[in-house]
Amino acid sequence: MRMRKKKNLEPRLERCEDVTISNPAELRGSWKDLKPDARKICLEIGCGKGRFITTLAAQNPDILYIALEREKGAIVMAMEKVKAQELGNVRFIIGDAAELCDYFADGEIDDIYVNFCDPWTKRHREKRRLTHRNFLALYRRIMKPDGHFYFKTDNVELFDFSEAELPDFGMEILTLTRDLHATDIPNIMTEYEERFSSQGVKINYIEAVFKQ
Numbered sequence: 001m002r003m004r005k006k007k008n009l010e011p012r013l014e015r016c017e018d019v020t021i022s023n024p025a026e027l028r029g030s031w032k033d034l035k036p037d038a039r040k041i042c043l044e045i046g047c048g049k050g051r052f053i054t055t056l057a058a059q060n061p062d063i064l065y066i067a068l069e070r071e072k073g074a075i076v077m078a079m080e081k082v083k084a085q086e087l088g089n090v091r092f093i094i095g096d097a098a099e100l101c102d103y104f105a106d107g108e109i110d111d112i113y114v115n116f117c118d119p120w121t122k123r124h125r126e127k128r129r130l131t132h133r134n135f136l137a138l139y140r141r142i143m144k145p146d147g148h149f150y151f152k153t154d155n156v157e158l159f160d161f162s163e164a165e166l167p168d169f170g171m172e173i174l175t176l177t178r179d180l181h182a183t184d185i186p187n188i189m190t191e192y193e194e195r196f197s198s199q200g201v202k203i204n205y206i207e208a209v210f211k212q
């Protein structure tokens, strides 16, 4: 997501320091300490402006959510939502999915959510897709063996790629639909999802696990 430079970005980020993990590598292996009674620790990669993670966190106060995003202009809006709603179970990392294994120890994360990631449809850019096997390998390391991976996209090319890539990498697809909103699968709309679906674009969805 290319963001215009946000006004007052640095002071706004400073006001969100209490929900920001500025050195995630220091917490590697001990994220549970942030919420010892947490039933699970779940991660959203590319949280954008945060509607999804704030809604999910409000519905599940017994789960600790980590939201990762590399664009400061987007993540600051997500942080502000969490603070406005006084949610105590969300923390943010300003960082890159490529560094996941520096942030989390093996098996530390339960579920992972990837919503409307950049499709990288130009030739030779597949490796940047967050469902490319190079990223799946990182997810497999940091996830618990019974963790679930949830993926949504409007982009058919990315979805076709992912539908093939996940099983090729040894994942089992539990649920797949090319029209999520026509199903009764529980769903929380993201900012991107609302924009695309209001234009009549169908939303593609996969829930998958790593085969043991």
Ligand SMILES: C[S@@+](CC[C@H](N)C(=O)[O-])C[C@H]1O[C@@H](n2cnc3c(N)ncnc32)[C@H](O)[C@@H]1O
Residues within 6 Å of the ligand: 001, 045, 046, 047, 048, 049, 068, 069, 070, 071, 074, 095, 096, 097, 098, 115, 116, 117, 118, 190, 191, 192, 193
């Ligand atoms: C198209 S936006 C979707 C945002 C939000 N998930 C939604 O559905 O409204 C994709 C987001 O993923 C972030 N992103 C893409 N690649 C990333 C990476 N490797 N690590 C962290 N964030 C990433 C982008 O900065 C952008 O904010």
